[in-house]
Amino acid sequence: MANIIETAKGAGCFGTLLTAVEVAGLTGALEGPGPFTVFAPVDDAFAALPPGTVQTLVDNPPQLGRILKFHVLSGAYSREVLVTQPEWESLEGAPVAIRRADPFEVKNATVVSADIVCDNGIVHVIDRVILPG
């Protein structure tokens, strides 16, 4: 089985996310044993942000890292487990709300593909970048 980073590379729709993870210096962590739950925004999700948003973050890796860590939970949780609790603490520290079970919604993003099992965790693909608050 592949790890989270290898899985994302293979999917072909996470180019921006992978670049961001690399710039923020989080690639090693996400290749590590984990396990993690990753809410992975597709390229279109980043492209939907107003111009300059991603660039400012990429220019400032600690700030970028903070936003990315909001997309990661410690522990591997499937959709079935996630929907049993209204919110989960992210690695960033702020809670990630599970707003709906069906359709499966994480904060204001909809999960377009859930439960992609990797060596070191589980990936849920989301259609929007989620932000703390």
Added chain:
Amino acid sequence: MTPPTAAVTETVRQPLIPPSTHPYADVIHRLEAGGSMLPDTPENLMQIIGIYKAYAVPMDFYWRDLLYIAERVFLNPLPAFKYFISQDYLDLPNSYAGEQSKLRIWRGGEKAHPELLEFMAKGETGKLPKLLHHLWHDRINMEFAEACMQAMLWHQNMGGRFNDYLASDAYRANADRAIKAYFRGNPLMLGLYRLFPEMFMEQVKQMSYYANLGLFWEVMAPVFFEMSDIYDEGGFKGVPDAMDFLVNGIFAVAGRPIYHHVYINGECIEIIPKSEGFTWLYEAALPYVEAVFYRTAPFRGTKSYNAQAYQVPAEQADFHYGILYADVFPVGSAGIPPTLLMQDMLHFLPPYLVDLYKNHKRGEADQLIQLGITFQRSMYNVTSAVIQALRGALLYPLDDTDPEHLLANRRFFEAQMDRFLRPEARLPQVQTQDYR
């Protein structure tokens, strides 16, 4: 002869959710349609853009001097010359203007604005030594910027992690290093530090808020300058365009680091390093809006408040002395922070606003009040941009087709409007043009 009528194919879309029953339902429906709390009229657009320009020039001084104080004046026990900003800080390149900027918001230059420099040289009284301008108060009223900083310092917990960090061991260790470095060779101050360490810590925390606000306004000045230039070219069609420009600006710089560096004898001490990951949006902009637009504190000398008669809220969160609630007329008394700002803006009004004020109310005699109310309108628009940006970041697009999502947006907008239900709020007044 009547022309042949084309087949009418217009479809009437049924709204996906019922209308709001909130007292500010009209405003909520306007926000849901992508508008601002401020009605979309040509005069409102003219007023808000004109005042953004007049605000941006003194703001160009405020952010520079806030950083100068935070980074250079620092703990000077007698900071009599803290408003005598150094040339280095007047020339400090704005990160969002000029050729060198990575993200260029304003097309203009990166150094202090020419109108600011001209005013600093001459003031209202003419060319005099700097000290005389200062003592005569014929200068930029930096006290206003400090009042905003103090509002942020005093209200403290308004979201973000900045304030929590000020209580952390890491911050205290960095502040301790900076205090000892700053007072190296000064046994009196070092002795006082040993006796009253918390007093010194509190001063450093205040300096960190100077830096926070300086970094916040470094962004807003070029945003407002650019809006003015776009308007002068005929670029904005209405108030929503101006609001959208602000929304996009908020997103574009949301990830800007908020930090506090201090320079002592050529050494840079990072009291709040950039690596802490603090951001412009969470640690500066949102706390600023909450502390300054909504809360602040009653201004001395304007009105007597009897706390025992509950005229001052028991909870800080209920404070409502910001611009969104201000009765500009009594607030416009001499010497208090909002009046200081009005006085600063008066010097840089574009000609079209000067003409507008001449034609209303008491003409030139009450320009300060009229421009204060214009400023209030403009800040309802900035607050609308913040509300729309938060809706965009945390909730759903306005054209979402899922009724549950639209209801979530509705609840958010209604909760925001609840804050203007108290009688002091000026939201009803800014709905009409005759409030001046």
